[in-house]
Ligand SMILES: C[C@@]1(CC(=O)O)c2cc3[nH]c(cc4nc(cc5[nH]c(cc(n2)[C@H]1CCC(=O)O)[C@@](C)(CC(=O)O)[C@@H]5CCC(=O)O)C(CC(=O)O)=C4CCC(=O)O)c(CCC(=O)O)c3CC(=O)O
């Protein structure tokens with residue numbers, strides 16, 4: 001059983017620290033900004049790659065600090081992602097974040113993670129996050145590709161129409177649920 005509990009976080013309202021500005025740092029920064037272009041990210045790394053610089057340059061909410069990590073970097077942070085090439089540093093930082101109650105992801109190190117990153121399907125307002133309980137990120141990636149392909153592009157029209165209809169519904173909660181259930185019954189009665 002996969003006991004991970006998925007939540008959808010508003011990265012515009014939180015402060016995230018990303019440590020590491022190489023290949024893995026770039027992957028994590030890309031994933032964050034693909035989902036939340038205005039994510040508030042502080043990226044600290046001894047050496048920051050050109051690719052990271054270019055990406056960060058397109059997002060005013062990303063701050064780059066080219067120097068070694070220091071414990072003060074955790075101040076005012078609610079989430080941390082560690083993506084350096086130094087496993088000992090990751091262990092040491094995890095101890096500090098744990099003491100401060102800051103949720104931490106250590107790229108590719110499940111034992112040190114409080115949360116995992118998922119594979120994410122995006123079609124307009126629809127978003128589906130996939131986890132394999134850490135068993136096969138590659139399968140998660142393939143499922144993302146498959147779902148992205150089979151979910152129709154016009155799902156956004158459907159969502160817009162449903163929202164419009166939902167906004168017209170007055171009355172009590174139960175009646176609203178019934179009306180929306182009736183309208184959408186056909187979607188699965190194929
Ligand atoms: C536990 C977890 C923790 C975490 O990192 O958050 C974790 C752990 C590890 N990943 C490893 C390797 C790879 N990871 C990927 C890709 C992704 N990995 C992601 C998440 C997660 N990876 C979390 C579990 C997610 C779940 O529950 O399924 C995705 C979904 C999201 C993201 O990272 O943004 C993203 C796909 C995004 C997309 O494309 O949609 C690829 C494939 C590729 O890059 O093409 C490979 C190489 C092939 C392979 O090994 O499968 C290794 C071995 C490292 C080594 O050998 O050194 C470990 C460590 C271990 O397993 O022990």
Ligand SMILES: NC(=O)C1=CN([C@@H]2O[C@H](COP(=O)(O)OP(=O)(O)OC[C@H]3O[C@@H](n4cnc5c(N)ncnc54)[C@H](O)[C@@H]3O)[C@@H](O)[C@H]2O)C=CC1
Nearest residue numbers: 020021022023024025044045046047067068069084085086
């Ligand atoms: N590149 C990849 O796709 C994969 C990488 N890995 C492993 O993941 C780790 C990271 O890989 P890459 O991102 O490619 O490495 P990299 O060398 O490109 O980047 C490492 C980053 O960590 C930073 N760093 C190191 N010590 C620091 C400190 N004390 N304070 C602040 N920043 C510090 C460096 O300045 C650099 O920005 C490596 O151990 C690698 O073996 C594993 C699987 C795939």
